[in-house]
Structures are given as structure tokens and as C-alpha cells.
Amino acid sequence: MEKREVSIGLLGVGTVGTGVAKILLNQAELLEHRTGISFRLKSALDLDWSRDRGVDLSSVRCVTSADEILDDPEIDIVVETIGGCDPAYQYILRALNNSKHVVTANKALIATKGRELFSAANASNTDILFEASVGGGIPIVKGLREGLVANRILNIYGIVNGTSNYILTRMHQDGLEFEDALREAQDRGFAEADPTLDISGEDAAHKLVILASIAASKMVDLSDIYTEGIAGVTKLDVDFAKSFGYTIKLLAICRMGDGEMDLRVHPTLVPDSHLLASVSHELNAVFVEGDSVGKTMFYGPGAGQLPTASAIISDIVDLARDIQLRANSGYRTRTIDPFAHPTVKPVKSVSSRFYLRLYTYDAPGILARISGILGAHEISISSVVQLETHVHDNYVPLVILTHSAREDQMERALAEITSLEVILPDYLRLRLFQ
Amino acid sequence: MEKREVSIGLLGVGTVGTGVAKILLNQAELLEHRTGISFRLKSALDLDWSRDRGVDLSSVRCVTSADEILDDPEIDIVVETIGGCDPAYQYILRALNNSKHVVTANKALIATKGRELFSAANASNTDILFEASVGGGIPIVKGLREGLVANRILNIYGIVNGTSNYILTRMHQDGLEFEDALREAQDRGFAEADPTLDISGEDAAHKLVILASIAASKMVDLSDIYTEGIAGVTKLDVDFAKSFGYTIKLLAICRMGDGEMDLRVHPTLVPDSHLLASVSHELNAVFVEGDSVGKTMFYGPGAGQLPTASAIISDIVDLARDIQLRANSGYRTRTIDPFAHPTVKPVKSVSSRFYLRLYTYDAPGILARISGILGAHEISISSVVQLETHVHDNYVPLVILTHSAREDQMERALAEITSLEVILPDYLRLRLFQ
Numbered sequence: 001m002e003k004r005e006v007s008i009g010l011l012g013v014g015t016v017g018t019g020v021a022k023i024l025l026n027q028a029e030l031l032e033h034r035t036g037i038s039f040r041l042k043s044a045l046d047l048d049w050s051r052d053r054g055v056d057l058s059s060v061r062c063v064t065s066a067d068e069i070l071d072d073p074e075i076d077i078v079v080e081t082i083g084g085c086d087p088a089y090q091y092i093l094r095a096l097n098n099s100k101h102v103v104t105a106n107k108a109l110i111a112t113k114g115r116e117l118f119s120a121a122n123a124s125n126t127d128i129l130f131e132a133s134v135g136g137g138i139p140i141v142k143g144l145r146e147g148l149v150a151n152r153i154l155n156i157y158g159i160v161n162g163t164s165n166y167i168l169t170r171m172h173q174d175g176l177e178f179e180d181a182l183r184e185a186q187d188r189g190f191a192e193a194d195p196t197l198d199i200s201g202e203d204a205a206h207k208l209v210i211l212a213s214i215a216a217s218k219m220v221d222l223s224d225i226y227t228e229g230i231a232g233v234t235k236l237d238v239d240f241a242k243s244f245g246y247t248i249k250l251l252a253i254c255r256m257g258d259g260e261m262d263l264r265v266h267p268t269l270v271p272d273s274h275l276l277a278s279v280s281h282e283l284n285a286v287f288v289e290g291d292s293v294g295k296t297m298f299y300g301p302g303a304g305q306l307p308t309a310s311a312i313i314s315d316i317v318d319l320a321r322d323i324q325l326r327a328n329s330g331y332r333t334r335t336i337d338p339f340a341h342p343t344v345k346p347v348k349s350v351s352s353r354f355y356l357r358l359y360t361y362d363a364p365g366i367l368a369r370i371s372g373i374l375g376a377h378e379i380s381i382s383s384v385v386q387l388e389t390h391v392h393d394n395y396v397p398l399v400i401l402t403h404s405a406r407e408d409q410m411e412r413a414l415a416e417i418t419s420l421e422v423i424l425p426d427y428l429r430l431r432l433f434q
Numbered sequence: 435m436e437k438r439e440v441s442i443g444l445l446g447v448g449t450v451g452t453g454v455a456k457i458l459l460n461q462a463e464l465l466e467h468r469t470g471i472s473f474r475l476k477s478a479l480d481l482d483w484s485r486d487r488g489v490d491l492s493s494v495r496c497v498t499s500a501d502e503i504l505d506d507p508e509i510d511i512v513v514e515t516i517g518g519c520d521p522a523y524q525y526i527l528r529a530l531n532n533s534k535h536v537v538t539a540n541k542a543l544i545a546t547k548g549r550e551l552f553s554a555a556n557a558s559n560t561d562i563l564f565e566a567s568v569g570g571g572i573p574i575v576k577g578l579r580e581g582l583v584a585n586r587i588l589n590i591y592g593i594v595n596g597t598s599n600y601i602l603t604r605m606h607q608d609g610l611e612f613e614d615a616l617r618e619a620q621d622r623g624f625a626e627a628d629p630t631l632d633i634s635g636e637d638a639a640h641k642l643v644i645l646a647s648i649a650a651s652k653m654v655d656l657s658d659i660y661t662e663g664i665a666g667v668t669k670l671d672v673d674f675a676k677s678f679g680y681t682i683k684l685l686a687i688c689r690m691g692d693g694e695m696d697l698r699v700h701p702t703l704v705p706d707s708h709l710l711a712s713v714s715h716e717l718n719a720v721f722v723e724g725d726s727v728g729k730t731m732f733y734g735p736g737a738g739q740l741p742t743a744s745a746i747i748s749d750i751v752d753l754a755r756d757i758q759l760r761a762n763s764g765y766r767t768r769t770i771d772p773f774a775h776p777t778v779k780p781v782k783s784v785s786s787r788f789y790l791r792l793y794t795y796d797a798p799g800i801l802a803r804i805s806g807i808l809g810a811h812e813i814s815i816s817s818v819v820q821l822e823t824h825v826h827d828n829y830v831p832l833v834i835l836t837h838s839a840r841e842d843q844m845e846r847a848l849a850e851i852t853s854l855e856v857i858l859p860d861y862l863r864l865r866l867f868q
Contacts, residue, residue: 023584023726034583034651034769131581137727139581147565147573149468150457150747217468275733278712292457292744293571296734299709300727310726313584325759335468 006037006320009069009100010044010060011091012082016105016132017044018053019309020079024316025055031313037320043069070094077319079312080104089113096120096128101323103315105132105308111206115219118338125330127322129315134160134207135284137307138300139314144214144288145335151290153215156254157433160207162282162302163191163198164230164250168267169280171238172247178234190282201229201250201265208252211286212263215254218340220263226347228266232428237357240385240399241269241430247277248430260345269355270433348408353382353432356402356414359395360386361422367398370417377413379405395424401432440471440754443503443534444478444494445525446516450539450566451478452487453743454513458750459489465747471754477503504528511753513746514538523547530554530562535757537749539566539742545640549653552772559764561756563749568594568641569718571741572734573748578648578722579769585724587649591867592686594641596716596736597625597632598664602682602701603714605672612668624716624737635663635684635699642686645720646697649688652774654697660781662700666862671791674819674833675703675864681711682864694779703789704867782842787816787866790836790848793829794820795856801832804851811847813839829858835866 008024010017024031024041032038043061045068061068069075070091078095080102082088088109095102097120104110110117110130121128131141135158144153159165163185170181182199185191197203205227212220230250241248246269255262270277275297279285284302289295301307322329360366371381383401391397402410410429418427442458444451458465458475466472477495479502495502503509504525512529514536516522522543529536531554538544544551544564555562565575569592578587593599597619604615616633619625631637639661646654664684675682680703689696704711709731713719718736723729735741756763794800805815817835825831836844844863852861 019726027584027586030586031584036765036768137724138730139577142581143573143577143732146752147576147748148744149751150461150465150744152461152464275709275712278709290571290744292453292740292747294735294738294741296572296732298577298730298732300730304728306726307728310582310584310724313726314581317583318580321765322759324765325756325763329759331470331755331758334470 004036004038005040006077006323007040007042007075008077008079008316009042009072009075011066011069011078011080013044013046013053014081015305016308016312017081018055019305020081020312021057021060022055022306023309023313025059031317035317035320037324039316039320042075043072045069066091070098075100076323077101077103077316079316080106085109085112092117092128093120096124096126099124099126101126101319102128103312103319104128104130105312107133107203107206107210111209111222114209114213115338118219118333118336121330121333122338127319127330127332129319129332130210131315132308132311134210135286135298135300136302136304137310138284138286138298138302139311140286140298141210141214142314143298144211148288148290148293148296151292152256153288153290154256155289156211156215156286157276158207158211158252158286159249159276159279160252160284160286160302161198161204161250162284163195164204165279165284166190166282168230168233168238168248168250171235172242173280175235199229199231201227204250204252204265208254208263208265211252212254212261213336215256216261216342217336218342219336219338220261220342224263224344226264226266230267233267234428236397237428237430240357241355243385244269244383244401245272246270246432247272249276251433257345260343262345262350264347264350267430268433269430274433348411349406351404351406352434353404354402354410355430355432356400357428358398358417359391359424359426360398362394362396363422366422369420370400373416374402374413377409379409379413438470438472439474440511440757441474441476441509442750443476443506443509443512445500445503445512445514447478447480447487448515449739450742450746451515452489453739454515454746455491455494456489456740457743457747459493465751469751469754471758473750473754476509477506479503500525504532509534510757511535511537511750513750514540519543519546526551526562527554530558530560533558533560535560535753536562537746537753538562538564539746541567541637541640541644545643545656548643548647549772552653552767552770555764555767556772561753561764561766563753563766564644565749566742566745568644569720569732569734570736570738571744572718572720572732572736573745574720574732575644575648576748577732578645582722582724582727582730585726586690587722587724588690589723590645590649590688590720591710592638592641592645592720593683593710593713593718594686594720594736595632595638595684596718597629598638598684599713599718600624600716602664602667602672602684605669606676606681607714609669633663633665635661638684638686638699642688642697642699645686646688646695647770649690650695650776651770652776653770653772654695654776658697658778660698660700664701667701668862670831671862671864674791675789677819678703678817678835679706680704680866681706683710685867691779694777696779696784698781698784701864702867703864708867782845783840785838785840786868787838788836788844789864789866790834791862792832792851793825793858793860794832796828796830797856800856803854804834807850808836808847811843813843813847
């Protein structure tokens with residue numbers, strides 16, 4: 001007996017939840033035509049039902065208590081679009097324990113509570129899907145988990161934080177200072193009033209947990225990821241990078257070594273010839289290398305009401321298919337083993353090419369001292385540029401690109417260099433795309 | 435009762451078939467770990483079993499008669515990697531009629547016999563999947579059909595012929611003439627000895643039939659597609675385009691109008707700022723606009739043994755999942771209605787901006803005559819460049835970019851212009867990306 005109707009309960013009718021309601025209600029005919037399944041948005045939870053959301057919810061039970069969704073035996077799929085950890089986490093756990101499938105866009109929750117959520121889903125043979133949690137509308141989770149299922153994933157490089165990418169793009173293309181680009185991003189709705197989560201790289205690290213866990217089929221911990229944000233990048237650095245033929249991008253990086261994963265989020269100098277350098281403004285892209293497929297890239301909007309809802313609906317349709325064939329198999333979630341933990345390479349033993357920007361006192365012999373220190377730590381220089389522009393009295397910007405060196409070597413060399421009395425404490429070390 | 439083993443029969447062990455065997459045999463553990471399903475390559479068909487294919491086939495029944503696969507009740511999924519129409523078409527029909535699922539990379543067959551194949555699959559509640567038929571290893575069929583299921587597809591722009599893209603890239607980036615770039619592509623294995631199918635645009639048209647049919651959920655006919663190849667594009671045109679800030683790409687275009695589909699394959703001037711302009715050499719990309727998701731792009735290798743096999747394996751895994759849940763539902767194939775036919779906009783009523791390259795006699799008043807003819811057909815000029823370089827005695831190249839005009843207006847204007855005695859018969863009309 002095929003179940004031709006699937007009932008959905010929606011937790012949270014804010015921006016994204018409203019988008020989900022819009023598509024389920026306004027595109028009902030399209031979805032039924034494409035799938036042969038009728039998608040019924042039965043109930044929606046919110047605290048404020050007075051607000052006009054631009055969608056006719058008269059066919060939906062608008063409730064103010066989550067129990068009416070979580071304990072309703074008719075509801076097959078619970079969609080969580082509340083965000084944050086509490087009460088979203090408790091609601092999702094209850095839904096899974098009540099044998100309901102769950103769809104969520106909540107990257108912070110998957111990144112920090114994935115282990116608990118996945119094992120709860122496994123225990124009740126349900127699925128928890130999260131396509132919208134990385135790359136907004138881009139079907140990257142599906143692409144990685146299903147489209148590239150035949151591949152050992154070798155490398156992932158993601159531009160997965162739209163705020164950072166918008167700021168860096170405006171600095172690169174239009175010469176804005178960091179603060180001005182941030183303020184503009186806030187004015188245009190691409191950055192939060194408190195942008196810390198985006199600027200610090202933490203949001204990108206959340207998304208990297210998800211991508212890397214899929215790639216490894218094991219649960220990565222947020223603490224496994226070395227994270228630097230874009231706050232230290234100045235217009236001067238963007239311009240120097242540009243003059244060398246690079247564009248600075250905040251990348252979420254997952255590289256598979258000999259049984260060890262290298263997991264990092266940091267601003268990176270990407271060669272202009274690489275497709276990732278062309279991903280601009282608030283857009284996202286995930287570059288994936290697999291052992292069979294080679295190099296692929298998935299590009300699109302990383303946020304927004306309808307793009308995010310588009311991804312959520314694709315999860316809902318997948319679950320509805322499974323329910324139609326036979327409910328509660330939970331095989332999709334089982335592709336990540338919540339109790340296995342991958343071996344992660346300590347960042348200090350990772351090798352990269354480096355970009356160093358220092359301010360040095362304008363006097364003879366200083367470059368010789370710096371290159372002497374680098375050489376003593378077995379770091380060789382590939383390019384040096386010193387500008388004549390004086391800043392801070394008699395100091396000038398000096399930029400060095402190095403050949404490949406280990407993080408710990410660079411760390412030690414930098415400690416020595418920055419302790420020189422002729423170097424200002426304001427310096428920046430970035431890494432080159434490899 | 436879950437079926438934990440799925441048996442596969444492989445028709446044709448050439449380049450792609452060998453890739454499929456390699457992944458099924460060498461990555462068996464990875465696939466079983468990820469899916470909980472054991473994939474057994476039971477039998478393979480080929481006429482020549484003496485050749486070393488670089489893969490150990492000792493666990494596989496190597497047969498020379500298709501009956502041993504098509505009539506074997508143990509085989510769940512038949513993979514067709516023979517190519518061409520005969521006998522692939524008959525084999526696939528028999529497999530479907532025998533209630534086996536089918537996976538194929540055969541774009542020409544889907545494009546020309548899709549209607550018959552899909553209805554045969556529907557009749558036996560089986561699926562025929564074809565991820566590898568467009569964009570090689572890129573999961574674009576899955577992305578479009580599942581990842582973007584919530585979207586009405588508005589536009590598709592595909593770089594889906596690697597041979598053409600390789601040739602155009604070498605002309606653009608390295609200044610090669612068409613013939614030299616083609617010869618190099620042949621030497622490097624990116625073009626066939628007889629490159630007609632690629633150069634003529636027909637291969638791209640096959641792929642557009644598939645993409646457009648998914649977008650429309652209805653079967654598009656190959657004859658619906660207006661097709662021009664790249665053979666007329668010279669280095670001079672590539673250089674002119676470059677000077678205007680454009681890169682010439684062979685695009686497969688599907689635009690959804692008011693209930694009418696605009697379906698075309700032709701070389702197109704793509705602005706350098708567009709991501710599609712950065713897709714170079716033999717690589718493929720499909721740019722998709724959906725009403726909810728906005729603009730997305732899927733990028734990767736469009737051909738090759740392992741990329742193509744990667745896509746085929748993803749289809750095999752999807753079918754194995756369905757078999758595990760409950761065999762023979764056939765819902766994936768039902769997403770395209772084989773008996774519905776979309777309304778296609780006649781190309782003569784399509785509007786574009788045009789690029790015209792003429793050779794005109796170097797004498798006064800000729801530009802006035804040409805612009806007079808264009809004006810009489812309500813076509814307005816946006817840029818004109820005339821070079822001083824003389825070719826063919828006293829003729830000079832003249833390039834005109836127009837504002838938007840209808841195809842039939844341009845057709846009539848061109849008939850008048852090229853009948854002028856001061857214009858050489860060698861001219862080129864291209865369209866700009868819109």
C-alpha cells in the first residue's frame with residue numbers, strides 16, 4: 001500500500017520557515033505532479049501568529065505548543081527552522097524518538113550535536129536530513145553523499161560563508177576597507193548586526209564539520225577544526241594578493257591524507273585562474289575532488305529565504321519517497337557513523353605556502369635579518385615586495401611569499417621575527433591555496 | 435526482508451564499462467560500507483575477452499551473448515555501456531521488459547529513443563537512469579531532478595561538449611586557429627577521429643534534450659532544438675569577442691518563456707564576468723536558474739573513464755536503495771512524462787543580441803549601407819569595429835554588435851547585407867549571452 005499523502009509539521013515560521021510554507025502551499029501542484037505524492041503542511045509552530053507572513057496559512061493548523069506537532073501521530077516529517085540550540089535540539093530529539101523523520105537547516109546544531117542526533121535517528125530507524133545547512137540552495141549534501149558515492153573524497157574547498165565572501169569581494173573588486181565592506185554587508189542584509197559568527201570563521205567551521213563528516217562517513221568534531229576568520233585581513237593585503245595574481249577567500253578546507261584529515265578554515269590566497277576565485281559577493285561554492293570523478297564544483301546562493309527552503313523541500317521529497325516505499329529505514333543518516341571518529345592531522349604538522357605581511361623599520365639590513373630567521377627555520381622565500389609608502393612614522397609594509405613550510409616552523413620563525421624591535425606588532429600571516 | 439546484495443550485468447566493457455567494473459570491484463568495500471549493500475558484478479558482455487583491461491575480472495562471468503545477462507533472473511540492474519543505437523536500444527528494451535532496472539550513459543539513445551525507453555520502463559515499473567549521459571561525472575541529472583525538485587526551472591545554460599570547449603579555450607587563451615586546436619584535441623584524446631558529432635553541436639543537442647526534458651517533466655524532441663556548431667568560428671572572431679570582454683562558448687540553452695520553451699545550441703558570446711566564461715578546456719558546466727533557488731552551477735569533467743563510471747555507480751546505488759526498500763516502483767523515470775510534449779518556441783521569434791562579422795570592401799559609404807539595412811529591419815547597432823588589416827585583396831573585417839533583435843529580422847537583414855556586391859560571402863553571425 002503506497003502512502004500518497006505525507007504530513008509535515010513545521011517548527012518555527014521565521015524567514016526560512018515561511019519560505020518552506022510558501023513552497024509547500026504555493027507549489028503544491030508542481031510537487032505532486034513531479035512526485036505523485038501530496039505534501040500536506042498540517043501544522044506550524046510559532047509564538048506570534050499576528051504577523052502577516054505573505055503566505056495564506058488558512059489551511060494550516062497554527063499552533064503555539066510544539067507538543068501538538070511532536071506528539072501528533074499523523075505527522076510524518078518534522079521540519080525544524082527555529083535555529084539555535086535550545087529548544088531546537090530537544091524538539092528534534094523528541095521528533096526522532098517519536099519515529100518522525102526530521103529536516104533541518106541548523107548547521108550549528110548538526111555541527112555541535114550531530115553525534116547525539118544521528119544516533120537518536122539510528123535508534124528509531126528514522127532519518128535526519130540537512131541539505132540546507134551547507135551552501136543554502138546548492139544541493140551539495142546530496143551531491144557529495146549520493147552523486148559522488150563512488151568516490152573517496154580527496155579534497156574539499158568551500159566558500160561557505162556568504163558574509164565573509166561579500167566583504168572580501170567588495171575589498172578586492174572595489175577597494176573598500178574591511179570596516180566599510182562589513183557595514184555595507186550589514187546594510188544589505190548579508191551580515192548580522194553581530195557578525196562575530198561569520199567574521200570569526202566559526203560559521204564556516206560548522207559547515208566544514210558537516211561536509212567533512214559526509215566525506216569521512218564518520219563524525220568530525222568542531223574542535224578538530226583549526227579556525228581563523230577574516231577580521232585581520234586589510235585592504236593592503238587584498239591589494240598585495242591581487243598584485244601577485246591571487247584573490248583572498250575564506251576557505252573551509254578538508255584534505256584527506258594518509259588516513260589523516262587536514263581540517264582548516266582560514267583566509268586563503270586563491271590563484272585568479274582557479275574557478276573559486278571567480279565566486280564573488282554573497283555566493284557560495286564547494287569545490288570537491290574525488291578519486292574517480294576528479295574535480296567538481298557546486299555553486300549557488302548560500303542563504304536566503306527561498307534558496308534555503310528549496311534545499312529543505314528536496315529533503316522533504318526524499319523522505320516522502322522513502323515513506324512511500326516503506327517508512328522508517330533511516331539509511332540516509334546511517335551514511336555517517338556517529339560513534340566513529342576520524343584521525344585528524346594536528347595543524348602544526350600541516351605544510352603550506354605562506355603570505356607574510358609585516359611593517360618593518362625603513363633601515364638597511366632588516367630584510368637580511370628576516371630572511372636569515374626564515375632560513376634558519378628552513379623556510380625559503382619565493383617573492384618579496386617592499387613598498388615605499390611609509391606608515392606609522394618610519395615603517396614600511398613588507399610582504400613575503402614563501403615556498404611550502406610546516407606550520408610549526410612558521411610559528412617559531414614568526415615568534416622570532418615579531419620580537420625584533422624593528423617590526424611592528426601588527427602583522428598578518430595567510431596561507432596560499434595548494 | 436531487505437535484499438542486501440544487488441546483482442549487476444554489464445553490457446559492453448570498453449572504456450566506460452571498464453571504469454564501471456574497476457569501481458565495482460576495487461571499491462566494493464567502500465560502497466558496501468557507505469550503503470550497507472553488497473554490489474555484485476555478476477556478468478559482463480563483450481565480444482573480445484583477450485584484451486587486458488587493467489582490472490581483474492576473475493570473479494565476473496565474462497560472456498559473449500547478451501541473453502546471458504538479459505534473461506538471467508538473478509540480475510537486478512543492467513548497465514549499458516556499448517554506446518550507439520543498435521544493439522543498445524534492443525538490449526535495454528529487453529532488460530526493461532524483463533523487469534530489470536537499467537543504467538546507461540548513452541545520450542544519443544536517450545535523446546532519440548527516450549520516449550520509447552521511458553514508456554517501456556513505466557510499463558514494467560522499472561527505472562532507466564542516465565546520470566552519466568550529461569556532464570560526465572557531474573551529478574547534474576540528480577541535482578536538477580532531486581536537488582532542485584522544489585523549483586520551476588527558468589533557464590539552463592550548459593557547456594556540455596568538452597571537445598568544443600577545449601577547442602574554443604585553446605583559441606581564446608592561446609591564440610590557436612580552429613584547425614590547429616581541433617588537431618590538438620584529437621591528439622590529446624579530447625576529440626574523435628571524426629569530430630562531426632561534437633563540432634556540429636549535435637552531441638550538445640542530445641544532452642540538451644535530456645536536461646530540458648527533466649526541466650519540463652515532458653519529453654523534448656531532438657528536432658525541437660535549433661542547433662549550430664562551432665565550425666564557423668575563427669580565431670579572428672574569438673579575438674574580436676575577447677576585445678569586447680566576451681568569451682565564445684558553445685552553449686546548450688533552455689529558456690522557459692510563457693508556456694513556451696526556447697531550445698538552442700550555438701556558439702555564444704559569454705561576458706567574461708560570468709562564471710561560465712571561466713569554464714575552460716575539456717571541462718563542462720551547467721548553469722541552472724530555478725524560481726526558488728536562484729542561480730546555481732554544476733561543474734566538472736564531462737567525459738573520461740572514471741568520471742563517467744562515477745556517475746553510473748551513483749545511479750546503481752540509487753537503484754539498489756530502491757530495490758532494498760521495495761523493488762520495481764519506477765518512480766524516478768516517471769518524473770518525465772514520455773507522452774507529453776512541451777510547446778517549443780519557433781527560433782525565428784526568439785530575440786537575442788547579435789555579433790556580426792563581415793568582410794567588406796574597403797571603400798567609403800559601406801558602413802552606412804549596412805547600418806541602413808539593419809535599421810530598416812529595426813535592428814539597432816551597439817558597437818562597430820573595423821580593422822585596418824586587409825584580407826582577400828581589398829577587404830577588411832567589420833564586426834557589429836547589435837541590441838536585441840528577433841531572429842527573423844536578423845535573417846532578413848543578413849540576406850540583404852550578404853547580397854551586397856561589396857560583402858564577401860564568408861560571414862559569421864553569433865548571439866550574445868542574455
